[in-house]
Amino acid sequence: MRTKAENFVTLEFPSRSANEGFARAAAACFAAQLDPTLDELGDIKTAVSEAVTNAIVHAYPDAIGKVVMRLRLTGDVLEVVVKDQGVGIPDVERARQPLFTTGSEERSGMGFTIMESFMDSLRVRSQPGKGTVVTMKKRVSRRVGQK
Amino acid sequence: MTVTFTESGRCLSAAVSGELDHHHAKALMEELDRQIDAAMPRRLVLDLAGLGFTDSSGIAVLIRAMRRMGQLGGEIRVERAPEQAKKVFRAAGLQRLMPIE
Numbered sequence: 001m002r003t004k005a006e007n008f009v010t011l012e013f014p015s016r017s018a019n020e021g022f023a024r025a026a027a028a029c030f031a032a033q034l035d036p037t038l039d040e041l042g043d044i045k046t047a048v049s050e051a052v053t054n055a056i057v058h059a060y061p062d063a064i065g066k067v068v069m070r071l072r073l074t075g076d077v078l079e080v081v082v083k084d085q086g087v088g089i090p091d092v093e094r095a096r097q098p099l100f101t102t103g104s105e106e107r108s109g110m111g112f113t114i115m116e117s118f119m120d121s122l123r124v125r126s127q128p129g130k131g132t133v134v135t136m137k138k139r140v141s142r143r144v145g146q147k
Numbered sequence: 148m149t150v151t152f153t154e155s156g157r158c159l160s161a162a163v164s165g166e167l168d169h170h171h172a173k174a175l176m177e178e179l180d181r182q183i184d185a186a187m188p189r190r191l192v193l194d195l196a197g198l199g200f201t202d203s204s205g206i207a208v209l210i211r212a213m214r215r216m217g218q219l220g221g222e223i224r225v226e227r228a229p230e231q232a233k234k235v236f237r238a239a240g241l242q243r244l245m246p247i248e
């Protein structure tokens with residue numbers, strides 16, 4: 001019998017690029033409770049890397065600011081929230097379009113597109129001057145023989 | 148992340164291993180630029196067998212290397228890309244711009 005598991009962690013870190021690897025590894029470790037496939041784990045790591053990198057690259061262009069990542073498990077669903085208090089996004093719909101970028105040539109404008117296609121849902125709330133909250137959810141399939 | 152270059156004839160091969168993200172992308176781009184400029188190869192092969200992870204930062208690295216090779220009249224190909232990397236590259240349609248195996 002499967003019981004409805006409920007678990008969460010919150011991580012707070014400065015917007016330093018060294019934390020990109022840490023954040024996705026932490027998310028993968030947390031998600032491991034759901035016994036995901038390697039593919040699912042790859043999807044989660046990729047989406048988290050995109051969201052956290054955006055907070056590091058775009059939210060605080062000339063400063064170090066605070067990034068908060070919240071991971072939550074409800075039943076079979078993993079929820080990832082990445083929050084910053086940076087510059088915000090003036091037009092979220094436009095920012096979510098494939099290839100849209102305000103970054104340098106080191107960016108490809110594919111971050112939101114990847115988050116959207118690798119996770120089941122993506123919600124972006126942003127206010128210029130206040131910050132951005134990215135919420136992603138993914139259902140992790142229980143495999144046969146799992147309790 | 149590490150990258151190891153080998154040259155044979157006019158072919159430059161770059162074996163990338165470890166995790167590729169924004170934190171590492173700039174160094175890799177610069178190293179690729181340097182090696183391409185020095186070798187002036189006909190063909191650049193990116194061997195990604197050891198690439199444990201990439202995000203969209205890898206897309207920008209490939210596009211830049213492709214442009215650079217285009218300027219030299221050469222070609223680029225990606226070999227032995229793990230599934231995770233292939234999925235990221237496919238999301239950006241890179242398989243339409245260069246051979247990815």
Ligand SMILES: Nc1ncnc2c1ncn2[C@@H]1O[C@H](COP(=O)(O)OP(=O)(O)OP(=O)(O)O)[C@@H](O)[C@H]1O
Pocket residue numbers: 050054055058059060084086087088089095096100101102103106107108109110111112113132203204
């Ligand atoms: N947390 C954020 N704060 C401020 N602006 C953001 C944030 N996240 C995204 N943006 C804006 O949305 C645009 C699109 O983001 P997206 O992740 O899709 O592409 P990118 O980061 O520019 O490139 P890539 O992710 O492919 O490296 C960014 O260029 C930036 O203008």
Ligand SMILES: [Mg+2]
Pocket residue numbers: 050053054110111112203
């Ligand atoms: Mg991005």
